[in-house]
Amino acid sequence: MNAPSTLQLRHLLGLEELSAEQITALLDMAAQMKAVNQRRIKKLPTLRGVTVLTFFVENSTRTKMSFELAAKRLSADTMGFSASTSSLSKGETLLDTARNLEAMAPDIVVIRHSSSGAPRFLSERIGCGIVNAGDGAHEHPTQGLLDLYTMRDKLGDLRGRKVAIIGDIAHSRVARSNLHGLHKLGADVHVAGPATMLPPGVHALGCTVHARVEPAIDGADVVMMLRIQRERQGNDLIPHAHEYHRFFGLDAARLQLAQPHALVMHPGPMNRGVEIAPEVADGAQSVILEQVENGVAVRMAVLYAVAATRGLESQGA
Amino acid sequence: MNDRPPILDRTDLDQVLRSLADEVLALPWPHDPATFPWLVGIRSGGVAVAEELAAMLTVALGFAPQVGALDITLYRDDMWLKGPRAAEGQTALPGDLTGRRVVLVDDVLYTGRTVRAALNALVDFGRPRAVALAVLLDRGGRELPIAADAVGHVLAVPPGDKIQVRCDARGRLHSVVQVPVDAGSPAKVVSP
Secondary structure, eight states, X not given: OOOOOTTOOSOBOOSTTSOHHHHHHHHHHXXXXXXXXXXXXXXXXXXXXXXXXXXXXXXXXXXXXXXXXXXXHTXXXXXXXXXXXXXXGGTOOHHHHHHHXXXXXXXXXXXXXXXXXXXXXXXXXXXXXXXXXXXXXXXOHHHHHHHHHHHHHHHSOOTTOEEEEEXXXXXXXXXXXXXXXXXXXXXXXXXXXXXXXXXXXXXXXXXXXXXXXXXXXXXXXEEEEOOOOHHHHTTSSSSOHHHHHHHHOXXXXXXXXXXXXXXXXOOSOOOBTTTBOHHHHTSTTBXXXXXXXXXXXXXXXXXXXXXXXXXXXXXXX | OOOOOOSBOHHHHHHHHXXXXXXXXXXXXXXXXXXXXXXXXETTHHHHHHHHHHHHXXXXXXXXXXXXXXXXXXXXXXXXXXXXXXXXXXXXOSSOOTTOEEEEEEEEESSSHHHHHHHHHHHTTOOOSEEEEEEEEEOOOOSSSOOOSEEXXXXXXXXXXXXXXXXXXXXXXXXXXXXXXXXXXXXXXXXX
16 A cells, blocks of 8 residues: 555654654645635534544643634534643642543643643653643744744745744744754754843754844845743843844844845734834734734644544554 | 556547547536536546546537546545545635536546545535536446446446556556556555
């Protein structure tokens, strides 16, 4: 019979574990899903009878909504579970909570957690497909995939394309997933940010590190601005939001350094006037809202791959 | 690829396509450019058949029927058996489906499962006025209550044998090969 499909995926824990071929297969499938999302009947029967549980121990309204919409468009059933309404706030351990969830027999658990490695921990202990919706400062693989999708959709092949990622690289799971994914697809990645926000050894992920923002943006095909997570770091790492904007923020003048066709990206939610100026966020080069739209398509592709792989394995068992 | 001799060569296929075109023309629908059915090929095998059928019909009708392609990957019923698979391509219909007549086109009709999936995929694009099924080859072996309205040629094939409709480098139908079920061939499976 045919060789095993490159779409086979038992869990999605991070882009670090995926090959370039697997990433490309997921992006190709996402293109199919995007076409579905653009027709009047935005529904596929593909995951009928599959149950997807969203387990968000850390709040993220839009990522949760994006996953739920993706599951519904594939005809899966969805249940939501969040930290504030759950017994985690009553002192139950993560594993006990997860075992209780597992007893309700979901096929896929989509987990968001503030601790790096929580998705892997669960994938080794419960019998569901696990999809990482963001874990600590580790990875946010579906955000990475939707960013790659958006870039590939606009620019074609990413080999040799210069991508600048600006901001808090050290605490950003979005940056980490993008670094892995972009490196595998052959992009030329440059990062810049305050020294307190550049992790030691980041160049080992295959990127060029800059202390100043200008050389990173110079000639770039993509400028990706990261969110300054004021709720997470307080103001310990940067002296002041205004000062951050002056040295690292993206405004129209700095964007001039990039290619005329350069894409402006941001994973949201934006701090207008801090990492990104409103005229750039709302400008002609911004693809920020397309990223959100593409997120649903990419998550549909991931849920399809994980659910169908589980189906195949249950046949073999 | 194996070098098994074809059961139908290109000369045979010309005759099969002519028969198929005659049966499509015999459908009880007007031969009018505005309402003539779209020929929608099921990816991947049905697309080349739809294109060659359209070329043949153009000669008979004096106008070119509109051609589309339908991808059914996400509508198949064997996901749990075969796991995730890449799509064959995008669905491309000539316009708004609602109110249109459609001839679904495939290369080989076997179990009927592909056609079941195709009907479900099609109606997610709108409400066609009517749908008919045209197949190049009917090899029997139905597992669902589905029949074709237009058939190019009927083959008697033992269950499990593979019928491969092959195209040349330009995507034009070339030949039909029968691979016995016990051949253990690693060749790409074209028929359902």
